[in-house]
Amino acid sequence: MSETKRYNVVPLPAFKDNYIWVLRDERHAAVVDPGDARPVLDYLASEGLRLSAILATHHHADHVGGVAELLRHFGVPVYGPKGEPIATLSRALAEGERVEVPELAAIFHVISIPGHTRAHIAYYGAKDLFCGDTLFACGCGRLFEGTPQQMCASLAKLARLPEDTQVYCGHEYTLANIRFARAVEPANAALAERERAEMRTREQDRPTLPSAIGREKATNPFLRCGEPEVAASASRYLGQDVRDPVQVFAAIRNWKNEF
Numbered sequence: 583m584s585e586t587k588r589y590n591v592v593p594l595p596a597f598k599d600n601y602i603w604v605l606r607d608e609r610h611a612a613v614v615d616p617g618d619a620r621p622v623l624d625y626l627a628s629e630g631l632r633l634s635a636i637l638a639t640h641h642h643a644d645h646v647g648g649v650a651e652l653l654r655h656f657g658v659p660v661y662g663p664k665g666e667p668i669a670t671l672s673r674a675l676a677e678g679e680r681v682e683v684p685e686l687a688a689i690f691h692v693i694s695i696p697g698h699t700r701a702h703i704a705y706y707g708a709k710d711l712f713c714g715d716t717l718f719a720c721g722c723g724r725l726f727e728g729t730p731q732q733m734c735a736s737l738a739k740l741a742r743l744p745e746d747t748q749v750y751c752g753h754e755y756t757l758a759n760i761r762f763a764r765a766v767e768p769a770n771a772a773l774a775e776r777e778r779a780e781m782r783t784r785e786q787d788r789p790t791l792p793s794a795i796g797r798e799k800a801t802n803p804f805l806r807c808g809e810p811e812v813a814a815s816a817s818r819y820l821g822q823d824v825r826d827p828v829q830v831f832a833a834i835r836n837w838k839n840e841f
Contacts (some may be wrong), residue, residue, distance in 0.1 A: 587708035589686040591750065593789050594621040599645050599754045601791065610634045610673065610685035614705070614712045615752055621650030623655065634685040638662035638671070638828070639714025640702040645752060665701035675703055697733030698723035704740065711743060711795070713754045719793040720776070721759030722804040724839065732831035734807070741805050745796030756780050757789035759802075762841045766815045766834055768805040771816060773801040807831045 589612075594602040596618045603614040604625060612635040616622050627632060633656040638646050640663060649660055649670040661681050664674035675681065677694035690705035695716045704713040715723035715741050716733070725733055760777045767773060776797070780790045799805050806812050807827040816833035817823050824830055 587688065587710070589688055591792070592625070592747075593791065595754075596621050597644055600752060601750075601754065601789065602648075603750050605683070605686055605688065606631055607686055609666065612637060612683045612686060612688070613652070614750070615639055615645040615714060616648040616652060617642075617644040617646065619651035620796050621739050622648060622652060622836060632656070633658050635681075635683045636660045637681065637705055637712065638668060639704060639712065639716075639752070640699040641666040641668050642699065642715070645714060663699075663701040663703040666699060666781070667735045673727055675705075676701075683706060690702065693739060695736035697725055697728035700727040702728075702736075706747070708742060709746060709749065710748050710792075711740065712750045713740060713752075716740070717749060717802075717805075718751045718759055718797065719749065719756040719780075719790055720763050720773075720798070720803075721755055721804050721838070723836070725835060730828050731837065733835070734828050734831050737805055741795060742798055743795050745794065745799070747795040748792040749794060749798060754789060754791070756793075762838050763801060763803045765841070766837075767806065767809070769811060770781065770801065776801050803834055804831060807834070 637642040646761040748795040807830040
């Protein structure tokens with residue numbers, strides 16, 4: 583897989599805390615998870631860009647709600663997960679398939695990452711990972727349709743990507759996620775430093791994304807369920823000793839839901 587890329591990645595804020603990711607060069611663009619068409623249409627018009635493709639990671643409305651409107655303006659392919667209710671798909675994807683956007687000289691490999699939804703997928707290419715609501719900066723998505731075992735396996739799959747992989751997720755949840763992570767792993771010095779850095783970033787009204795796989799492995803409790811301090815915190819939360827990483831994950835995911 584080529585590690586070079588011809589496109590730039592631009593975040594478009596949407597709703598309260600979503601990001602729609604625009605992949606663009608000087609003439610063409612593709613969008614990932616357009617929950618709202620208006621920010622995309624406005625950006626394309628202001629930049630003089632033509633839409634070439636739409637990529638969806640999962641079926642939730644805040645990620646695909648703008649697709650139908652975009653298709654009224656641009657006749658482009660719509661890629662998304664096989665086995666999820668997205669009526670606008672032109673090609674349904676599964677693990678191991680790939681997506682090409684020739685206008686951007688971009689190739690993405692499809693990674694199956696169920697857990698948040700039944701058939702959630704990610705797109706990976708040229709050290710860029712578009713992972714929707716599975717892996718967040720210092721967090722992970724809620725388990726709406728999957729199991730702790732599925733989500734653990736999905737996160738482990740992403741954690742095996744190169745450490746400098748850029749992580750483009752669907753929401754600006756980073757500071758809230760870090761506050762929870764500090765409760766789980768208060769002695770993690772890398773996490774304390776990350777909190778200081780990300781607070782400065784948000785004070786400047788800049789996105790905390792993309793993150794990187796290496797940064798997540800060092801600070802994200804959901805990727806650190808085998809660490810003794812994370813397991814000890816999960817055990818205190820449950821009131822019983824747990825060490826199995828899947829059980830630790832399930833405990834801290836439930837804790838995060840209540841946090």
